[in-house]
Amino acid sequence: MKIPMDLRVDAHSPIPIRRQLTEQLKHVIESGGVPRDQTLPSIRELAGFLGINTNTVARVIEDLKQSGYVEARRGRGVFVASAPPVRPSPRLRESFLRDVVIRAAALGMTADDMAVGVLSLAGVRPAAIEGAVEVLLVECSPSELDFFARQLEAHLPVRVDKVLLGELAAVTRRQTQAGRWRAAVTSFCHLPEVDRVLSGRGVPVIALLAEAHLETLHRLAQLPAGTRVGVASDAVETAHNLAHSIANAALPNIVLVGASPAEGTALGRLVRRVDVIVCSSAAGERVRQLAGPAVQVMIDDRALDQRAIEMLAALLVRQNGERPATAPPAGRRRPSARASGGRTPRRSATRSTVRAT
DSSP: OOOOTTOOOOTTSSSOHHHHHHHHHHHHHHTTSSOTTOBOOOHHHHHHHHTOOHHHHHHHHHHHHHTTSEEEETTTEEEEOSSOOOOOOHHHHHHHHHHHHHHHHHTTOOHHHHHHHHHHHHTOOOTTSOSOEEEEEEESSHHHHHHHHHHHHHHSSEEEEEEEGGGHHHHHHHOOGGGTOSEEEEEGGGHHHHHHHTTTSOOOEEEEOEEOOHHHHHHHHTSOTTEEEEEEESSHHHHHHHHHHHHHTOOTTEEEEEEEESSSHHHHHHHTTOSEEEEOHHHHHHHHHHHOTTSEEEEOOOEEOHHHHHHHHHHHHHHHHHSOSSOOOTTOOOOOHHHHTTSOOOOOOOOOEEEOO
């Protein structure tokens, strides 16, 4: 079919491309741009027309299926649902928002509190933060650094300074950018070490949590009792983190056999012991080569826990409101006499450590 010409995405928008396309297709369907029971363009057609990744389009189509806008018909493609959802009218939405604002004000919430909460949950960068700020990211492997950096920069207007855990002490000794870091983020298992190295530098530390996607956990929960499950990823640390996330779900029908990197003999041994392998997309091809048709492969690239993003956003917005328009150079700022009673207080070694739980 002909692709609706009003579909377009903006790669420079703070709104993720996946959300842009999802909302546009919902609008097209609701307005009758694609008649009921008519097939949608294929994933490749949409991706080629818009110049975006096919995986992104595939996730958009899955979002539309989950929300009832389209349905897949085996061997025929994806069709507009016969009765797609009907969203509230603008008048009803305005009334709803007014009620929310009144209730939030009654709880003592500020406009920033509401903006950060709503925008973070929606996966949109908070506009309350003026310009990109520097955030230190500390992880134990390049793959983990890349994963968390992509997640953070996709949600917030930050520039992520990536540092390996083993190099953190040396980096902080020889560089002066610690004064420019508005926050440091790391995963829970590295929190004590990062907290120790950055102690006394005035940089709040936030612990991040990356979980298996809910869709993956749902699929695992549908497997027969006693199904043996293994986990693989391009780095052993990532594999263990993903396995830990699945183990925390405590699914009674599966047996978690172990985790392995996607290279080396360990993966071959793991594949021979399991019925299902959960792996990252980067490891998918290698896993499929070894697994063969007898082993089911589930792709899961994990997702950064939304609460951690919201906490970091709230911290940055709060700092943005508290900072003066022109901050003095790092290391030369002096507290006012009024604030300190006329004396310059000793700098406290106690820092703020924030955990997303």
